[in-house]
Amino acid sequence: MQIVLRDRNQGPFLTKVLDYAQAEALLDEAQLAEIKSKAVLMSLKLADKFYNQHKMHLLENAAFDVIGVASLGLMSLSNHDLTQAFKLIVAPNGIVKSFQKGWNMLNRVSKYKLNGKSVYGDIDPMLLDKISTPSDADEWQGWQSYQDALLDFNREESIVGLLKQFYAQTTYDPLDCLSLENVFAEIVLYRLFFGPVKVRPDLKQCVAKIELEDVWFSIEHIDQQIKLTLSELPSQLAEIIKLELGKYFTAGLLRTLTFAKNYRELRLQDASPERLERFEYKEGLTGLLGWPVYIVM
Structure with missing residues (x-):
């Protein structure tokens, strides 16, 4: 050499x-x-x-x-x-x-x-x-390549941390291609609906069983929920998440909350699974922050 x-x-x-x-x-x-x-x-x-x-x-x-x-x-x-x-x-x-x-x-x-x-x-x-x-x-460009890889690693480690702390099912598969922002958004949305409980893959069914309060539909209230959730995290993880959240994160959650209200009304009307799927797909094309993407059989 x-x-x-x-x-x-x-x-x-x-x-x-x-x-x-x-x-x-x-x-x-x-x-x-x-x-x-x-x-x-x-x-x-x-x-x-x-x-x-x-x-x-x-x-x-x-x-x-x-x-x-x-x-x-x-x-x-x-x-x-x-x-x-x-x-x-x-x-x-x-x-x-x-x-x-x-x-x-x-x-x-x-x-x-x-x-x-x-x-x-x-x-x-x-x-x-x-x-x-x-x-x-x-x-x-080796150092920059490592920094990019380190950033991705920190995101995935943070997702694992969120799953362990807030989800009932904590298994993580990198092939799921989860984003840190979306995982955190789902936690905030789920806890807004059901309180400080473990996140389960049942939001789409259970949303029809709760009353959505008018006070929830404000930037200020959602910001409070975000801060409350962050306060329960280790400081290092909370800082990583803060850096990852986009400038329209709160507004995106408010939009998803409005979608959930309309989705709930369709479920109360016994809309067919096909109609629910079409409605969800149409709204999802423009982005539903925190809305679960799992398929419930």
């Missing part, structure tokens, strides 16, 4: 650190050779563990993975500071520790992305492909 030292600002962070060290006369040939030697050994081990057993024999790809993953870990450990990063990389096993840090970061955010076995163990192969880079790449 060749780590090419060039003057660039957008390439892999590992290369940038070595460029900086060479420019500042901080790195001698022996140190550079040691780093290269360890990187080559890591590439061989990575290829042997994840590639050769699948008959891929892609040592060059393993080298690119090592550079990308080590860059990711080094950026995290050094807080993007080149001076601190250099101190870390020349320390005993510095590049190994950087790689391990980056690998653990990728492992964590891949939790909900794997639908079966990955060639890379517990790492999402599409994410690793975005992180992987040759040392002389003119541009490396």
Whole structure:
């Protein structure tokens, strides 16, 4: 594996650190050779563990993975500071520790992305492909790719937290493609109707059995319900949800509440399932925030 030292600002962070060290006369040939030697050994081990057993024999790809993953870990450990990063990389096993840090970061955010076995163990192969880079790449978007994956991971972890706290059935399947905003909206809507009880897949049936109060149909009242629900959550989860809610979240809930009122009237009129489905589909085309999308058999 060749780590090419060039003057660039957008390439892999590992290369940038070595460029900086060479420019500042901080790195001698022996140190550079040691780093290269360890990187080559890591590439061989990575290829042997994840590639050769699948008959891929892609040592060059393993080298690119090592550079990308080590860059990711080094950026995290050094807080993007080149001076601190250099101190870390020349320390005993510095590049190994950087790689391990980056690998653990990728492992964590891949939790909900794997639908079966990955060639890379517990790492999402599409994410690793975005992180992987040759040392002389003119541009490396690995850190931003990780941040995007981390954002998705936090959303899915937040959905799991909401299901555990507020739903009667807490099993989560990433293939359901639930949005954090919509899950939270369903909680607020369900609790507005039925009080502080566990959310069950019965809203469409039970809505006909309750009286909808006029006071509910106001932005102010819905805002109170949102704040009340948020207050019951751990602070970190509440903050993630606040950031996720769109500017029209409350207005969207009010619109859904108005739809629920009309839906209730149809149920009281013993409307056929087909008519209810057509009404629901028509309204759903323009967005029903928090209205359950499950099919009740």
